[in-house]
Amino acid sequence: MAFFPEPCYAAAMQITVNIPDEIAARAQARGQTPESYVEGLIESAEQPASLPIARRLRPEISMDEFLEAMTANSDKIPVLPDEAFTRESFYQDHD
Secondary structure (H helix, E strand, O other): OOOHHHHHOOOOOOOOOOOOHHHEEEEEEHOOHHHHHHHHHHHHOOOOOOOOOOHOOOOOOOOHHHHHHHHOOOHHOOOOOHHOOOHEEEEEEOO
């Protein structure tokens, strides 16, 4: 039988800090309060490394937000001819 000790006490802690303007700007850009943004950073730092990196870094992002970010600059991607996507074009320097 294995014994896993449980914490002998539970306490809530409140810490007051000055939030740098850069952090406040990041929070505002995401539509969050600085407090909730920092809480999210702390929560993502607490998550185990076994979780996928994307989930550890931004657990609050939705699929819609992800797709929006992926297509944000899609109008700047040049249109390429179909020949650019042939096997030969990818491996042109191989025999």
